[in-house]
Amino acid sequence: MIFRLIERDLKTKFGDFRELLFYDGRSESIALVMGNVEMGEDVICRVHSACVSGHVFNSVECECQAEMEAAQSAIQTAGRGVIIYLEQEGKGNGHLALMASIPYKKAGMKQSEAYERAGFEADARSFRAASEILADLKVKSVVLLTNNAGKADDLRRFSTIVSAIKELKI
Template sequence: MPNSHASAALEGATRLVDAVATSRLPTRHGEFTAHVYHSRRDGVEHVALVAGEVTGHEAVLVRLHSECLTGDVFGSLRCDCGEQLDMALERIAKKGTGVLLYLRGQEGRGIGLAHKIQAYALQDQGMDTVDANVAQGLPIDSRSYEAAAQILQDLGIKSVRLMSNNPKKLAALEAAGVPVVERLVHQVVPNAENRHYLETKRVRMGHMLAPDTHLNYRSHNE
């Protein structure tokens, strides 16, 4: 269960989330405990999948994963989200302890499902993932991680080892009072469909990814 002392400590700040449900969740990667949190800001429900004992621990293995219906559920090859989700769960299960925060309401870096599909159509016309958002009058990335930080604090986590390539996630957790003691590279091998997408994230969005020329390229038909 979420840590009561940590929960009390959050009362001094503007509380953004409330723990509303907890249950055992067996998965193909291993057994987790699912904690559902309700956002006071927008009503969205986030999920923390916890393996092992993390309350009061330092350097806990953590992944902040933004909801991606197309990648996580349908196995879309246009992004790396589904593979990153599986990789994170596998790494946590292998370690035996850790947390995956599944942050809902962050589809398409915050633009929503319909706008993301429209962005895909624009990308098929030659735009990259950044310009496709801008062409719709939308932000490149409107995600916030304050709720994620409060969930980690509510679970009683002292510091994290963060599986991420996104420097904004590291900065957001640090700013919210969750120390990041180590960043772990969380990169998948590109395929024919997401190769340009990943390069755009590296070059135009500052994601800490190895250049595509340093990776083993594979076709999505393999």
Template sequence: MTIRFVESSKLPTPWGMFTMHGFSDDGADKEHLVLTMGDVSNGEPVLARVHSECLTGDALFSMRCDCGPQLQAAMHKIALEGRGVIFYLRQEGRGIGLLNKIRAYHLQDCGADTVEANERLGFGADMRDYSILKPMLEHLNIKSLKLMTNNPRKVKALREMGITVAERISHQTGRNPHNARYLETKRGKLGHLFEEGDDSWTSQEPPDENESDV
């Protein structure tokens, strides 16, 4: 694995001014982004989101998942704190790629859940590789993360690589009738932690049986 820093630039957003850092993964022929705000290299734990690319959710406003709202909520929370980092990793569809994700969506349209669809295509439930984070963290001199995630497996994976996760912060948002089954599958099969009292988890009615899932 060869992760190479390329360049940084300013990125004005509705939530404030971020700095965008570009990294090239020459071995996998992929490009990754890191967004930072404030001084992230002072040694204090940094509010962080490790976000895997989701073209459908992040850019096309899909309601089949909660990815777009999670990305926007992370940018908002970092802006409120004035300091933080978002790792935007090009690992579409939990690592299976965009076209295979569309194939998985078709299987879900036919009744499979998100885990079953990946497995029917011959993939694991989650194919993402977080080892690419280490050189990015080292380049930015980030020592410790306050990680915004509902996924304890992500925390475990980072800690097993020697990355310090000082705190896991619940990051629930974006629940709607189209992704209710998807979120239930995340909790039931992938171990995601959802707090029942959170408004984003309880505010919507469950879908009928024919609603889509991702």
């Protein structure tokens, strides 16, 4: 169960959004909404995980910042859409795991394997909150902006209707 706590208008480089804060008893999640999405079908949607290095420190070692900008731009072009920002850095393992996995990544391992070698889960993320937020917003179906088709299955597991997947061009 997720609860909508508070909301406000937010002006961005990519237009005016509504920012809504949700809490599920464990972590906060944010929805950035443009336009009227209630009862909307094929609403453009991006589910985006936290990344301190990319979003705060302007790291050039990941594409998180560029992906957020591409998603905001696509939504601005469409005139409506939803970005859901989940507090699950390091595939849900947190920033410690991210930093602890770096030596293994440098040794050539895939990110998921590097997390396991560092003593964390390969992928500890959950997309339940994202699906619950879309339900709260009364979005009927989404076109998911992602370069990872598996994310659609993650959302469908929690009853979100993903009508299509669209590549995120960065």
